[in-house]
Amino acid sequence: MREFINGNDACALAVRLAKPQVISAYPITPQTTVVERLAEYVEDGSLDADFVHVESEHSALNAAMGASLAGVRTFTATSGQGLLYMAEVLTYSAGGRFPIVMLNANRSLALPWNIYGDQRDSLSLLDCGWIQAYAENAQEVLDLTLMAFRIAEDDAVRVPFMINSDGFHITHTYELVDTPAAEQVEAFLPGYEAGENRVDFDQPRNFGFSAGPAYNAAFHKAHHEAMLRALDLIPRVEREFADIFGRLYGGAVEAHLCDDAEYVLITLGSVSGLCRQVADTLRANGVKAGVLRLRYLRPFPDRLIAETLTGAKAVAVLEKDISFGGTGTVFANVRTAAPATLNVIGGLGGAGISAKQIADIFADLQNGESGVKWL
Amino acid sequence: MAVKNLDEREFFFGHKACAGCGGSLAVRIALKVLGERTVAVLPAGCMSAVGFNFPQLCFANNAFITPFAATASVMTGLEAGLRRRGEKDFIVAGFAGDGGTADIGLQALSGAMDRGDNILYICYDNEAYMNTGIQKSGLTPPGAKTSTTPHRGSRRPKKDMPAIVAANGVSYAASASVGYLDDYIKKLEKAKSVVGVKYIHVLAPCPTGWGLGSDETVEIAKEAVDVGVWELKEYENGRWTVNRKPTRPQDLERHIDRQGRFRIQSQYQEDSRNGQR
Structure with missing residues (x-):
């Protein structure tokens, strides 16, 4: 029903x-x-x-x-x-x-x-x-x-x-x-x-x-x-x-356009759909973008992440979290599996995350930006 | 039932409680009265510290250590789960110390009393956090030296737990002493037959923390009642009944003086008089 x-x-x-x-x-x-x-x-x-x-x-x-x-x-x-x-x-x-x-x-x-x-x-x-x-x-x-x-x-x-x-x-x-x-x-x-x-x-x-x-x-x-x-x-x-x-989930991670992606955004939760839409738009403009949604953080799907990202040129993590004085916790975990370089902190306290902001993350990846960046 | 016709089986043994431990006596006797279909629930405290060290586990019946604050809340879930599983004729009995009851565990107990859960909560009161090295609890009596009231002794009155639980409208409440086991046994039997929250507060002297010989536990527990510092009473149908009147109130001073925990206080007073502090 x-x-x-x-x-x-x-x-x-x-x-x-x-x-x-x-x-x-x-x-x-x-x-x-x-x-x-x-x-x-x-x-x-x-x-x-x-x-x-x-x-x-x-x-x-x-x-x-x-x-x-x-x-x-x-x-x-x-x-x-x-x-x-x-x-x-x-x-x-x-x-x-x-x-x-x-x-x-x-x-x-x-x-x-x-x-x-x-x-x-x-x-x-x-x-x-x-x-x-x-x-x-x-x-x-x-x-x-x-x-x-x-x-x-x-x-x-x-x-x-x-x-x-x-x-x-x-x-x-x-x-x-x-x-x-x-x-x-x-x-x-x-x-x-x-x-x-x-x-x-x-x-x-x-x-x-x-x-x-x-x-x-x-x-x-x-x-x-x-x-x-x-x-x-x-x-x-x-x-x-x-x-x-009749509904099949893809395991502990869900990859969207990641097979040949050069720029991958890793995220989790409700913002993922918008990230996929942005990736689709970028694809139409010739950018090889992909989105990897983490469905499970524990147990941590490190091998699945590593396998998905083998062809990526640059990887960012977008998360609604910060470990003060360090990085986001998801970023720190992802780094045990793959060489992610850019950690974007957004959505804290319910703040919205826009398609433009997500597109900017992909642009930052293309420009080789790294470190912790706040939306 | 009296001491002489108690169940000969042991349900709590092989533990490493101090010699003369009043708390272990309270638990041992209670389980003999309550029987093998009792699930013992114990928070962090003396009895769990001495009895639950893997692989040496000391309860012959089902038993569980809870987080410190969680005696009553775990009991609630356990009772509901066992009933839902179709079990009948079982008792969920908590054994928490004075700190586990009157301090950190009071909120969860309040919740259980509010719900009127069918549980038996026993507070074995040795009047301080004993297994961590004798720190003051909300049930430490005024004047008693502890490692956190090292010179002056505790300056606050003992929280009146029996009055607190009675004010919450429990089905049955009682105070008891390991010095009067027949009275304690009678109260356990009564609690066993009542539905709802039952609360028994049993005075359980700690020779280590009270500054007594290990052979003095029962005697001091009896004396506390006789001189009138600990009352044996019961709360039923909205009324308190005193079960035993003090027989030798004149021995109060001797009762206090013989306990090492009250001695530093006089030393401190002397220091005080000498202007040393």
């Missing part, structure tokens, strides 16, 4: 179809309407779940972790300051290998206060051990939400999954979205099987323990390897998804 809905509605619809049994969330703009929809679904009986009203984001993720420890599917959602308030529990739930799925409505960080979208919140927490995916539009939010449960809960992975959705640009923007039928979702996403990582009264276990110097690295290495397996799993799950729902 085609419905005219926004990104938060799309997420809530997907969560309802995924049937989590416990949802805990604390309201924060621009995530709020996801939580409101889910509360409505629980109250009108269309979603059979516990909706836990918590007093903070810290408790929201802890309640989700408790439920996951009990062995049921869980969901939470947050944004910006709320994500940072959860930070301790992000590493905790990831280290405990609880496959919680969370929507993060990307929001700027205080100070100065700002409720609009940039990606400093999630990018500042890349190291927390969660899978991080970045949607481009409402449809992808819906699709990623369904795939998130599959990937996070896979036996080979068991890592929590953060779906990032640009605040307002995706969360509150209405688009035509293809909403799947319950039977399709049932065929794609089986019920959650927690395996041994859950409370078991027949075989009691101790969870959340300390591991000293002799054992500590072994746990983290296992976690890292699970993340790497997720990178292999993503395209497999996407193919299965395509078989059932």
Whole structure:
């Protein structure tokens, strides 16, 4: 069915179809309407779940972790300051290998206060051990939400999954979205099987323990390897998804005109569509432009990026983030895979990014400019 | 149930708590009363520090260490998840220290009380952050020396946790002492049978932090009740009942003086009189 809905509605619809049994969330703009929809679904009986009203984001993720420890599917959602308030529990739930799925409505960080979208919140927490995916539009939010449960809960992975959705640009923007039928979702996403990582009264276990110097690295290495397996799993799950729902995503990165591109712009999230349009225009004018959209930042698709950029003369990264005194975090990550030279910082605090500004980035690349440049 | 007919099985053993640890006694006895279908939830604190060191894990029942501030919020999710999974006749029991309860964990506990979740929250109160080296908490009594109130002793009253939880309308609240185990056991049994938030605040002396011999824990815990510095009481149906009246209030001074943590204070007062500070 085609419905005219926004990104938060799309997420809530997907969560309802995924049937989590416990949802805990604390309201924060621009995530709020996801939580409101889910509360409505629980109250009108269309979603059979516990909706836990918590007093903070810290408790929201802890309640989700408790439920996951009990062995049921869980969901939470947050944004910006709320994500940072959860930070301790992000590493905790990831280290405990609880496959919680969370929507993060990307929001700027205080100070100065700002409720609009940039990606400093999630990018500042890349190291927390969660899978991080970045949607481009409402449809992808819906699709990623369904795939998130599959990937996070896979036996080979068991890592929590953060779906990032640009605040307002995706969360509150209405688009035509293809909403799947319950039977399709049932065929794609089986019920959650927690395996041994859950409370078991027949075989009691101790969870959340300390591991000293002799054992500590072994746990983290296992976690890292699970993340790497997720990178292999993503395209497999996407193919299965395509078989059932008819939409095929290109894996952890999505390349546009990159095969023979001389100048490639790497970006992520909702600005990607405009970047592709600019590249198309430049192509018509004889500039071999390409756009590489990063769909996943963790696990980091370094080989895919390197392979895509083998023929490029110059590469820029456009991101809504800055690591003060350094570069953008995405740029720093991309540089581990490819010789990107120009880092453009834009869209902070919800600022618009225009086609002209994007065209200028390609011009800068042609002129050999490098370093960090602010829009 | 009384001490003499407690479950002989042990659920918390092989840990490395200090000799004479009141907290480990509170946890050990509680699990014997609550039984094997109890999930123990513990934040960072003495009991998790002494009991959860991989590969030496010390709970025979299911148990989980939570982030420090998260005892109650994890309990909420766990209870909801187990119920949703179709489990019946289980208990989600939290064991948090005084700092984990009255300071960093108070907000999450407030949330759980607001929701009226079906959980049993036990605060084992040793009156300071003991496993990090005896720092003042919100439940450190006035005059007690800690490593962060090193000379003058704490100058603030102990937060009244039982009153705080009662004001939130919990289903059952009680204070107890490891010096009066039969009373503690009775309260655990009662809490087990009540639906909603149950809160038991058990005084659990720490010989290391209180400046006592490791054989004095039970005696001092009993004495605290007898001299009247710790009250044994219960909150049910909106009313408090005192379970035991102080029997020897005249021994209060002796009770204070025998604890090393209160001694520096007099030394400080002497210094003060001598104009040394």
